[in-house]
Amino acid sequence: MAHIIAGSQVIAGPILVMPYELHTQRVTVDGEGIKQTNLEVIKREQFILPKHLTIDGDMKVERRWRSLYEILLYGSQLKLKGDFNFTSTNTLSAPSGSTVHKLQPYLVVMIKDSRGLTTIPLVSWNNKEVPVKAGLNGLTLKSGGGFYIDLPSDVQSGGDFSFNIDMYVRGTQSFGWIPVGEESKVKIQSNWPHPSFQGLALPKKHSILDQGFNAEWDSTHFSTNVAQSLGDHLDPLALEKQEVGIKLVQPVDIYQQAERSVKYGFLIIALTFAAFLAFETIKQLSIHPIQYAFVGLALVIFYVLLLALSEHISFARAYLVASIASISLLGFYLRFVLHSWKHAISFAISLALLNSVTYGILISEDYALLYGSILLFSLLALAMIVTRKVDWNTVGLGTAKTEV
Secondary structure, three states, X not given: OOOOOOOOEXXXXXXXXXXXXXXXXXXXXXXXOOEEEEEEEEEEEEEEOOOEEEEEEEEEEEEEEEOOEXXXXXXXXXXXXXXXXXXXXXXXXXXXXXXXXXXOOEEEEEEOOHHHOOOOOEEEEOOEEEOOEEOOOOOOOOOOEEEEEEOOHHHHHXXXXXXXXXXXXXXXXXXXXXXXXXEEEEEEEEOOOOEEXXXXXXXXXXXXXXXXXXXXXXXXXXXXXXXXXXXXXOOHHHHHOOOEEEEEXXXXXXXXXXXXXXXXXXXXXXXXXXXXXXXXXXXXXXOOHHHHHHHHHHHHHHHHHHHHHHOOOOHHHHHHHHHHHHHHHHXXXXXXXXXXXXXXXXXXXXXXXXXXXXXXXXOOOOOHHHHHHHHHHHHHHHHHHHOOOEEHHHOOOOOOEEOO
């Protein structure tokens, strides 16, 4: 049986919804002068945000694969608790000639991808467990879903009400929430050691260890525009701008490493050709363009082998196997190009050393640019030192000279 995998998740809620209808009698006169009275009904909602909202989350991250591609899948056990404190909704305004008809209030929690709700949430209202219903009870969103609970009609009279929600949400790549409370406090802990904090606010404090991370956020309705995003109607786009969350970052995967190696590959190919040119000039050898092309193709095939092998074995072993195959082939071929086993082995050892240094740069995350810059400077300095006595004016004339 295939497992359903949800996408990135965003939680918004709980929000107390007070639906009502505006009834207006419209009198029309037809062409024959006959009056007709029609009832016009307009449905609206009043949204009430929690006075206090606390979210405690325990996020467990695991690695999954779709064919050759790795996906970070998480399951978050969430506990939401808080309270509402508001006065009666009898102050609802109605246009002249209209009457207000209140409907049954309900509590709603919105979720970006409802496929991640693999278990039924447990909800209590004023310490009494209440049944949960799927959907948003008529609220219209362009995307997403959620769940709601019907509330007693006496909630319309206002007062103090508490809630507790225990829910389990699955998703991939990122998890976020909308801080809908007048005061919102969020605590998230996870076994993933590579979080990227994003959204409207950064955590007030956090700790990141090899075993995972802990983070805490605090916000108030003064620092967000959630209340303005609701108004007389629900504006999903405005709510999304208030999102706070966590993105699960892949430190350096095989494709990023392969991409980096290709970028350095252009440099290695150029350096190899430059070494050939310098060797050809200094030793006054004649290397045919076809031989240059074969050497270049052997270097290019190295990166193709690296990518293909790294999809089936670890990147380190793939790099080792591809390096041995490429360097062995080049060492054998250069024996006949340079007419010397000594020079061919020297080139092979130099290329192996260059590949080793490049591998160290590839697996480095924080110092890759620094190490790469040092490598470039060192190679340029070496090239300038080795060719410092070459008289380049005579290159191509068959009489290249070097100073004594």
